[in-house]
Each structure stands twice: as structure tokens, then as C-alpha cells.
Amino acid sequence: MHSRTTTNKSDNSREGQIGIGTLIIFIAMVLVAAVAAAVLVQTSGFLQQEAQATGKEATKEVSSNIMIQKIEGIRSKNSATDMSATIDLFKLTLGLNAASEPVDLKEVIVSITDGFRTNNLVYAGNVNSLSPRADFQGNMSGFDMDPMENLERLLTENSTIGNTEINITYVNAQRYFTVKKIRDEDNSFSQSSPVMTTGDFVVIYVSTASQTSVNQGYTSLYSINTTSSLQSSGLNLIPRATVNLVLTPEAGASANADFILPSTYGSNEMIQLYP
Missing domain, CATH: 1.20.5 (Single alpha-helices involved in coiled-coils or other helix-helix interfaces)
Structure with a gap:
């Protein structure tokens, strides 16, 4: 047990x-x-x-943020009956698509070609892109807070960047573009900080002045006095020329415009080219 x-x-x-x-x-x-x-x-x-x-x-x-509303071409002239045979200035009206991110035009590259020559342009107030050295400022010489002053310099002047040791001279018409605001409800846009937000509209000016117009010595272009000072862009926008225009922002898809110039410019100083 x-x-x-x-x-x-x-x-x-x-x-x-x-x-x-x-x-x-x-x-x-x-x-x-x-x-x-x-x-x-x-x-x-x-x-x-x-x-x-x-x-x-x-x-x-x-996403494609930038929207090209229209492109107008402007001819140099001496009078209403004496005008250039080429388009010498592009006026691009831009907006943003709905719900787009802000776009800093200081970082936008504008590429334009006439089928023979291509100009890659940066904003005239951009201090970095065309600087030959980090301690130099590469913006257009005399860059101002007045958009019309900047347009005059774009069409008629050159920019020398550097110092006595090293310097580079650029033809403004071949290297830069300028801008002017049309509508800016939130005050986000200025010449020193050209930032577009949804609802803004701006104009980009691109020089397309031909060597022919320079040689003719036309006295004005879009109300700018160009007597003996118009600078050639290297482009030659004669009637029927094929134009390709590309705006490449810092981020997002590029905005493109491809079109053929009219067969004749007639007696018009300003011609709508696109759309």
C-alpha cells in the first residue's frame, strides 16, 4: 500500500x-x-x-504642370509699313494645370529650334546655370526688378560674367529669357523669385531676332527702342519655318509646342502662332 x-x-x-x-x-x-x-x-x-x-x-x-496658353510672334519695325521679314520675339503666355505643384521659372529651361539652330535658354535672373565658376554670378548683366527693363536688355545687350582673371561674354538673346506676370493673386511671383502657383498667368519673352533684322537696323521691337542695338538670336524665323519649343521644369513633364509659321506675315506686327 x-x-x-x-x-x-x-x-x-x-x-x-x-x-x-x-x-x-x-x-x-x-x-x-x-x-x-x-x-x-x-x-x-x-x-x-x-x-x-x-x-x-x-x-x-x-505630371505636366506647365500649360502653354498661347504663343505670339512679334516683328521688328521702323513703321507700320516697314517691318521685318522674320519673327523677332516670342511672347509665351503660361499657366498651370489644376492641382499642379508650384513651378519655379528660375529652374526652367526653354529650348527653341528653327530646324537649323537650337537655343537653350535660362531665366535671366538665374545666378547659377551660366556661371563659369562657383564664386561667379551667371545672371544677365544689369538684371532688374522691372520686367520691361529686363526685356530691353534681353533684346539689345550682352552679358560679361567673371572678373579680370577670367570672363565670358554671352549674347543675351542667345542665352536668356525674361518673364512678366499677368495674374498673381497670392503674390508668389516676382522678378527675383518667379514662382508660379495654380491660378497664376505669366508671359515669357524669348528673343528670336534674326541676323537679317539686325543688319536692317530696325528701330523698335515690341515698343523697345532697338536702334543700332538689336542683338541676333541666331534663329531665322522666316515664313513656313518649322518651330519646336520645349519648356523643361525642375520636376514634372516638359511642355511642348510644335508648329509651322504662316506662309506670309502680311502687314501684321503681332501674329498668333500657337495654338
Whole structure:
């Protein structure tokens, strides 16, 4: 009888140990599952944030922010009956598509070609793009807060950048473009900080003055006095010339305009070319 009682206690002890071991294993499994769940939740949250950021960046890169409303061509002249045979100035009216990100025109590149020559232009107030060295400022010489003063310098002057040790001279008409605001409800746009936001409208001026017009010595171009000072853009926009114009912003898709100039300019000083 005594030995049988001892055997029962031993069996109960082993069963108790097995139960405690199972409990420990169960608790360990619960803890591991909890840790794994926390890691998964944290990882999924991080991945979601990364996916959203990537999606925004991708949308920004492929979306077309800049919208070309119209392009007008302007001829040099001496009088209403004595005008250039070429288009000597482009006037581009720009806006932004709905819900677009702001566009800094200081970082926009304007490329224009007449089929023979291509000019890649930067904003006249951009101090970096055309700088030959980091300690030089590459903006158009005499850049001003008055947009019409800047347009006059674009059409009639050159820019020398550097110092007595090193300097480079640019023909403004071949290197820069200038801008003027039309509508700016939030006051985000200025000559020093030309940032467009949704609802803004601006005009970009691109010189297309031909060497022929320079040689003829026309006295005015879009109310700017150009007597003996008009500078050639290197382009030659005669009737029926094919023009390709591309505006490339810092981020987002480029805005393009391809068109053929009219077969004759007639007696018009200003001609709508696009759309």
C-alpha cells in the first residue's frame, strides 16, 4: 500500500511538470507572436509611408504642370509699313494645370529650334546655370526688378560674367529669357523669385531676332527702342519655318509646342502662332 501511494505522488509530480512546461511554451509562443505582429505592423506602416511618398514623387515626375496658353510672334519695325521679314520675339503666355505643384521659372529651361539652330535658354535672373565658376554670378548683366527693363536688355545687350582673371561674354538673346506676370493673386511671383502657383498667368519673352533684322537696323521691337542695338538670336524665323519649343521644369513633364509659321506675315506686327 505504501509503495502504491508513493507511485501516485510521483505521477502527479510529472504531470505538474509537463503542465508547467506546456504553459511556458505557450507563453513563449504568445510573446513571439506578439513581437512578430508588432514588427509586421511597424513594417507595414513604414512601407505604406514609403509607397505614398514614392507615389507622390512619381506623379510629380510624370505630371505636366506647365500649360502653354498661347504663343505670339512679334516683328521688328521702323513703321507700320516697314517691318521685318522674320519673327523677332516670342511672347509665351503660361499657366498651370489644376492641382499642379508650384513651378519655379528660375529652374526652367526653354529650348527653341528653327530646324537649323537650337537655343537653350535660362531665366535671366538665374545666378547659377551660366556661371563659369562657383564664386561667379551667371545672371544677365544689369538684371532688374522691372520686367520691361529686363526685356530691353534681353533684346539689345550682352552679358560679361567673371572678373579680370577670367570672363565670358554671352549674347543675351542667345542665352536668356525674361518673364512678366499677368495674374498673381497670392503674390508668389516676382522678378527675383518667379514662382508660379495654380491660378497664376505669366508671359515669357524669348528673343528670336534674326541676323537679317539686325543688319536692317530696325528701330523698335515690341515698343523697345532697338536702334543700332538689336542683338541676333541666331534663329531665322522666316515664313513656313518649322518651330519646336520645349519648356523643361525642375520636376514634372516638359511642355511642348510644335508648329509651322504662316506662309506670309502680311502687314501684321503681332501674329498668333500657337495654338
